[in-house]
Amino acid sequence: MNHRGGFALIKATWFSWMQYRSFFFVLAFGWMIPPLVALFVWSAAAGEGSLGGFTRGEFITYYLVLVLVNQITYAQVNWTVGDIIREGTLNHWLLKPLSAIYQALSSELAGKVVYLIFVIPVGLLLAILLKPEIQTTPINFVLSLVATLFAWGLRFAWGFWLAILAFWITRADSFLALQDSLVFIFSGMVAPIPLLQGSLQQIANILPFRYMVGFPVEILVYDLSNKAILFGFLMQLTWLAIAVLLSRTLWVKGIRHYSAVGG
Amino acid sequence: MQFSKIEVKQLHKTYHVPQREAGFKASVRSLFRPIYQDVPAVKPLDFVIESGEMVALIGPNGAGKTTTLKMLTGLLHPSGGDINIFGFNPSERKPAFLRSISMVLGNKSQMLWDIPPLDSFFVLAEIYSIPKEEAVSRINELVEMLEMREILKKPVRNLSLGERMKCELVASLLHRPKVLFLDEPTLGLDINIQNRLRHFILEYNHRYGATVLLTSHYMADIERLCSRVLLIHHGELLYDGQLSGLNQMIEPIKMIRVTLSQQNGVNPKPDWLPASAEIVSQEKQHLHLRVAQKEAAACTAALLHNLPVADLIVEDPPLETVIDRIYQDGDL
Numbered sequence: 001m002n003h004r005g006g007f008a009l010i011k012a013t014w015f016s017w018m019q020y021r022s023f024f025f026v027l028a029f030g031w032m033i034p035p036l037v038a039l040f041v042w043s044a045a046a047g048e049g050s051l052g053g054f055t056r057g058e059f060i061t062y063y064l065v066l067v068l069v070n071q072i073t074y075a076q077v078n079w080t081v082g083d084i085i086r087e088g089t090l091n092h093w094l095l096k097p098l099s100a101i102y103q104a105l106s107s108e109l110a111g112k113v114v115y116l117i118f119v120i121p122v123g124l125l126l127a128i129l130l131k132p133e134i135q136t137t138p139i140n141f142v143l144s145l146v147a148t149l150f151a152w153g154l155r156f157a158w159g160f161w162l163a164i165l166a167f168w169i170t171r172a173d174s175f176l177a178l179q180d181s182l183v184f185i186f187s188g189m190v191a192p193i194p195l196l197q198g199s200l201q202q203i204a205n206i207l208p209f210r211y212m213v214g215f216p217v218e219i220l221v222y223d224l225s226n227k228a229i230l231f232g233f234l235m236q237l238t239w240l241a242i243a244v245l246l247s248r249t250l251w252v253k254g255i256r257h258y259s260a261v262g263g
Numbered sequence: 264m265q266f267s268k269i270e271v272k273q274l275h276k277t278y279h280v281p282q283r284e285a286g287f288k289a290s291v292r293s294l295f296r297p298i299y300q301d302v303p304a305v306k307p308l309d310f311v312i313e314s315g316e317m318v319a320l321i322g323p324n325g326a327g328k329t330t331t332l333k334m335l336t337g338l339l340h341p342s343g344g345d346i347n348i349f350g351f352n353p354s355e356r357k358p359a360f361l362r363s364i365s366m367v368l369g370n371k372s373q374m375l376w377d378i379p380p381l382d383s384f385f386v387l388a389e390i391y392s393i394p395k396e397e398a399v400s401r402i403n404e405l406v407e408m409l410e411m412r413e414i415l416k417k418p419v420r421n422l423s424l425g426e427r428m429k430c431e432l433v434a435s436l437l438h439r440p441k442v443l444f445l446d447e448p449t450l451g452l453d454i455n456i457q458n459r460l461r462h463f464i465l466e467y468n469h470r471y472g473a474t475v476l477l478t479s480h481y482m483a484d485i486e487r488l489c490s491r492v493l494l495i496h497h498g499e500l501l502y503d504g505q506l507s508g509l510n511q512m513i514e515p516i517k518m519i520r521v522t523l524s525q526q527n528g529v530n531p532k533p534d535w536l537p538a539s540a541e542i543v544s545q546e547k548q549h550l551h552l553r554v555a556q557k558e559a560a561a562c563t564a565a566l567l568h569n570l571p572v573a574d575l576i577v578e579d580p581p582l583e584t585v586i587d588r589i590y591q592d593g594d595l
Contacts, residue, residue, distance in 0.1 A: 002358075008389030016377035019418070091338055092373040095366055097358035098390050259340040259354070261278065 006102035014110035021114055028115040031074060032067050032122070035189055039063035042191070043130075052195040057133030062192055062221045064123055064132055070189070070213050071119045072112065073152040078159030078176045080107045085166040090258065100251070108156060136220050143229060147216035150236045155212045157243035164247065167254035182207070188214020194222055208243070211236035266350040269312040269335070269442065269474065274344035275498075276305040276330050304330045306498040307344060314349075314441070317468055317475040319485040319506075322495035323590040328478040331495065332444050335476070336366050349441055362391060365440035367431055369447030374419045380430040381415045384437060391438035398437065405433045408463055425456035432460070436467065443467075445477035449484055461487045482582045496590065509585055515556035518584075521566055522574040523548040535569050537562050548573075553580070 017024065042059040045051055054062070081104050084090050093103050136144075162179060165172040184190055186209035193204050193214050204210050215232045218224055224232070282300045283293040305327040312318050320328045333339035335346060337353030337360065346353055351360035375383045381402070388398035406412050409429045414422055419430065428448065435443065445464070449457045465488060468475055479485055485492060485506065492509065494502035502512055526548055532540070539555035540562050550570075554562045559577060566572060 002390065002392070004392065005386075005390030008386045012375055012378060012382050012386040015382060016375050019377040088371065091366075091368065091371065094338055094356065095336060095361060095364075096390055097361040256340075259338060 002098050002102075005098045006105070009098070009102055010106040010109050013106040014113060017107070017110045017114050021117070024111065024114045025118045028071060028118045029122075031070060032119070034184060035063050035067050035070060036126075038190055039130075052192075054192065054195070055133065057131065058221060060130045061132035061134045062217060064127055064130070065220055066189065066213060066217045068119065068123055069148055069151065069216050071115050072148060073155045073212055074115075075108065075152070075155040075159035076111050077104050077108050077156055078163040078179075079173065080104070081160060081163035082166040082173055082176070085163070085254075085258075086170070094255075104160065134221065140219055144216045144220040147211075147219055147233065147236065150233075150240060151212050151216055154208060154236060154240045154243055157240060157247050158208060158212070161243060161246040161250050164250040164254045167250075167257050183209050183212060186210060187212055188217065192222065193218065205231075205235070208235075208239040211239055266347060267314045268349070269310075269476070270345075270347040271308055271310050271335075272345045273307045273309060274305065274331070274334060274341050274346060275303070275307045276327075276334060276339065277342045278302045278304050303498055305334070305495075308495075308500050310493060310500065310503055312474060312476065314474055315468070315472040316491065317465075317477075317489045319489035319492045320476060320478045320495060321485060321492055321586065326495045327498040328495055329446060330498075332366070332446055332476070332478060336364060336444055337361075362438060363441045364444065365435040365438070365442075366444040367435045367446065367448050369428070369445075369450035372419070372427060372431060373434055374427065374430050376420050377418055379416045379418055380422075380433070383419070383430070384433060387434055387437050393438060401437055401439070402433065405436060408466060409433065409459070425452050428452060428456070428460065432463065439471060440473065442474045442476070445475065445479075447479055448477060449479060449481055457481065457483065464488060482586070486582060494586075494589065501589070506582070509582070509589075512589070516553055516580055517556050517559040518543075518578050518580050519552040519554060519559070519562060519566070520574075520576040520578070521550040521552070521570070521572055523550065524571040524573040529570070533569065535565050537565065 039060060042051070042054070042063070043056045046054060046056040046059055048056070050056075051059075084093070084103075093100050158179075159176075162175050163172065165175060169175075186204045186207050188204075188210055193201060193210050196204055211232065215236060219229060219232070278301070279299050280302050281293065281297045283289050283298065308331065320331060322328050330339065334341050335348065335353060337356045340354050348360070349363060351357060351363070353360060374380060375386070384402050385398065388395070388402075393401070406415065409432065411426065411429045411433075414426050414430070419427060422430065432448075443464075448464070449460055452460070461484060464475065464477075467473060475488070477484065477488065490505060492502065492504070492506050493500060494509070502509060529542065529545065529550065532542055536552075537554060537558040539558050541553045543551040543553050545551070552562065552566075563575065563577060566575065
């Protein structure tokens, strides 16, 4: 592995993305809208009492943390890698003695930093205005951080394997749009997972999407039992392993396909 | 001893291409039952390129030039045959192989679009593990050779096509590749820049003994840079040898340019001209003819005898014309 080269690439990509910061600020703002809408709807519904065990303040906390986690874990790899395969820029990647994962990671990390420059001040401002309530333990805080890291890994690997479909399917980005909708419904964005009814909640617990966004937020904000936390981490790691495995297998197959048919 | 040349044996590539008729019905049918056709892009090729040689791969569009280059760089897996480049099999894409080659694609840039070229060069230096001071001195050297110091700090997207190609060359040569593949390096550039780039490539080859394999549609590129050409047509190697020998491959011809002292039409072709003579163009007092080499003397005599000739030049056909005839005939 060529870590020095990879790091330099990440830095340079960041420079080039900073040129477009206003574009990314708008994009980041767009991603904040759906959870913010949910925030206002739920906190209004809760009123002065509580709803499904959540008070108004807890809804605000849940969604403000969710906005942050969503930005940190949002993987753009699915869009960037897909474009690179479609546009044929992949040839340049393949001619370099540098693992392709760095090329994908470079835009990922570069973007992350640019987004957070925007999201953190906006989040803080909203926190001052909306006065969230939070009660958590240091252990849950640490666990939540760990879960956020895994969530990012899962979303990245998941996005990566979807993007690699572009080797075979010309408009694989339609899958990405579908995936974004599934994330919206099943990740805890439209409603916190513990508030979902019966079978819907069971489905959400099994699908990977909760472990991409909602799970780390729940650890911090919602009083999950130890058993529920353990189950969550197990599910998260299982999905992460599946996504990594899928990415690796499809990448090898995709490159083989690409070198058979030409870019 | 280390293997230090490019050796290609029976290299071929067949594409498996989906086919379908025009129309809605056919498009639905192709969804369920795609029909494939095997298209041979490159038929078995054999050649050897020695270290330090500069060779041009020429042929019309779709002849298989880019397919061949892509196989040599490991981007495309051959359907069969062997490639040995300085001891490496390109398909394996080993880091040591990738460090010893470079490819310039005339129509695709590897520069990061929004940052100055200098930043991109330093990223490449890191990717190829070139120490900082060494990278600085190599960049300086290449920048001097290409006279491009003033563009180093502008974002790439603000550069002209020619300036971008200069950056592309620096980026490709920073790690001092032993083999340089150039795919249409002068595409779309003005004459001035084309000349400068040719001069640069030549100088680089002399300085570092790099092996260069290039494709180009500009004959000037090839005449200036390569003493040897590989001519590919319909995926087959038609000619491998000196550029000057190409004219001899087809029936040798001469071009005759005549300036008359007064306007004097010769249309249609007068019967005193030899059988092989053809009038290429006729404009006012200027007459341009093509004639088989063996009848050139007779043709010249006939022209002098029958027309008020003020000036007459007999010359070899430009390479473009030769190549064009080969492309049109399809065989030799």
